[in-house]
Amino acid sequence: MSAGLDRAALAARIAQDIAEGSVVNLGIGAPTLIADALPAGLEIILHTENGMLGMGPRPAAGRIDPDLLNAGKQPVTELPGASYFHHADSFGMMRGGHLDICVLGAFQVSEHGDLANWHTGAPDAIPAVGGAMDLAIGAKHVWVMTDLLTRDGASKLVTECTYPLTGVRCVSRVYTDRAVFDVTAGGLVVTELFGDTTLDDLRELAGLELRDASGRHENEEMRS
Amino acid sequence: MISKVHENVLEAVSGIADGSTVMIGGFGRAGQPVELIDALLAGSATALTVVSNNAGNGDAGLAALVGSGRVAKIVCSFPRQVDSHVFDAVYRAGRIELELVPQGNLAERIRAAGAGIGAFYTPTGFGTLVAEGKETRSIDGRDYVLEYPLKADVALISALRGDRWGNLVYRGTSRNFGPIMAAAAATTIAQVDEVVELGSLDPEAVVTPGLFVDRVVAVGERPWLRDGVFVGAEAAS
Structure with missing residues (x-):
């Protein structure tokens, strides 16, 4: 048994929860790995906030088109059915609630679903926010993909965020390497545990009240 | 006969005054009007306020303008x-003022200016640093921040093709801020790969109607775009 999932496995796990027909925005960084994990043959429409629906994977070498970039300014391709639009329309799609899911990275998520992912607040840091605040409040479902712990071993799930906020009470689910958490009115609910992580481990690591809906007890024999 | 076509980029950017607010299209390098920026740099306009999604990539285009000390x-x-080392250095040296705006608020403020909107309530940024000191309001149980339009004296944008009336079509994700900046500026200057005959753009496919555009200049095929195959080194980074 292991402590949890690696990045690619976590991306694959998140991809399983994206239904055919969904319009999805994958944030810069780790969430972009989810694109490669989406089941082949399902029509899932990727939105990129710089102005495209129907975004395809990276182009083959030598076929890079500088007019065709994703939000991370990486070269991408266009799939059949794709469309282009200007920035005000693109962010209207978010703000107007037309995107089904967005998946973002995080510095911290509070137990109420507050998100901090744009600024460490360090005095010498150059702030850059991009579309993070619009995504955080715009999509119908805002999911976070992150390691549970920082490199220093601090929990990214917290009672209240100490970093500057990206959005207030906006996150609905947090996928971490150790477990999946749903944000509910009654606090965080653990819906799935990865590896040999236990509820008690999570309570100790995060220092939070957690409700158990993992079904670990019922499934223990099946999974071992 | 209406003709907004200018012979070269230097002529196209003439008359930009010191202290102007200049919108510059582009998201990273896609849609960045690099040739117009170079022409602006060749002139003397200074003390500029620039409105753009980014603050320059690499050393060319917007990065060079920021590095010139004229912004x-x-x-x-x-x-x-x-690759924003030019901006980083100028900012850390305290030689440029930064107004950071969430991307969707930036786009909507620009759109609002072009559409004659006095101000608008947006949920983006509520409860965050970017809303500090701003008017807020709860509408139907949701919290919003009041944001004001962002207009400009000049917009520099890049499109694929244009005609002498200023009608424009774009290519791929290079469209980004072009259409909304065109509407938000007193004078909109568009560089295009090619100026085509009036009537040869499909009216159903025109993205920016010519009334939003004041000057059009052809810069030729961009060397890094040839038959859809990436051939240059510049855009690789």
């Missing part, structure tokens, strides 16, 4: 990038 203030959403 007093930049309004943008994402200045810090892996």
Whole structure:
């Protein structure tokens, strides 16, 4: 048994929860790995906030088109059915609630679903926010993909965020390497545990009240 | 006969005054009007306020303008990038003022200016640093921040093709801020790969109607775009 999932496995796990027909925005960084994990043959429409629906994977070498970039300014391709639009329309799609899911990275998520992912607040840091605040409040479902712990071993799930906020009470689910958490009115609910992580481990690591809906007890024999 | 076509980029950017607010299209390098920026740099306009999503990539285009010391203030959403060393240095030296605006608010403020909207309530940024000191309001149980339009004296944008009336079509994700900046500026200057005969753009496919555009200049095929195959080194980074 292991402590949890690696990045690619976590991306694959998140991809399983994206239904055919969904319009999805994958944030810069780790969430972009989810694109490669989406089941082949399902029509899932990727939105990129710089102005495209129907975004395809990276182009083959030598076929890079500088007019065709994703939000991370990486070269991408266009799939059949794709469309282009200007920035005000693109962010209207978010703000107007037309995107089904967005998946973002995080510095911290509070137990109420507050998100901090744009600024460490360090005095010498150059702030850059991009579309993070619009995504955080715009999509119908805002999911976070992150390691549970920082490199220093601090929990990214917290009672209240100490970093500057990206959005207030906006996150609905947090996928971490150790477990999946749903944000509910009654606090965080653990819906799935990865590896040999236990509820008690999570309570100790995060220092939070957690409700158990993992079904670990019922499934223990099946999974071992 | 109406003709907004200018013979060269230097002529196209003439008359930009010191202290102007200049919108510059582009998301990273896609849609960045590099030839117009170079022409602006060849002139003397200074103490500029620049409105653009980023603050320059690499050393060319917007980065060169920022590095020239002629930009007093930049309004943008994402200045810090892996290749924003020019902006980083100027900012850390305290030689440029930064107004950081979430990307969707930036786009909507620009759109609002072009559409004659006095101000608008947006949920983006509520409860965050970017809303500090701003008017807020709860509408139907949701919290909003009041944001004001962002207009400009000049917009520099890049499109694929244009005609002498200023009608424009774009290519791929290079469209980004072009259409909304065109509407938000008193004078809109568009560089295009090619100026085509009036009537040869499909009216159903025109993205920016010519009334939003004041000057059009052809810069020729961009060397890094040839038959859809990436051939240059510049855009690789």
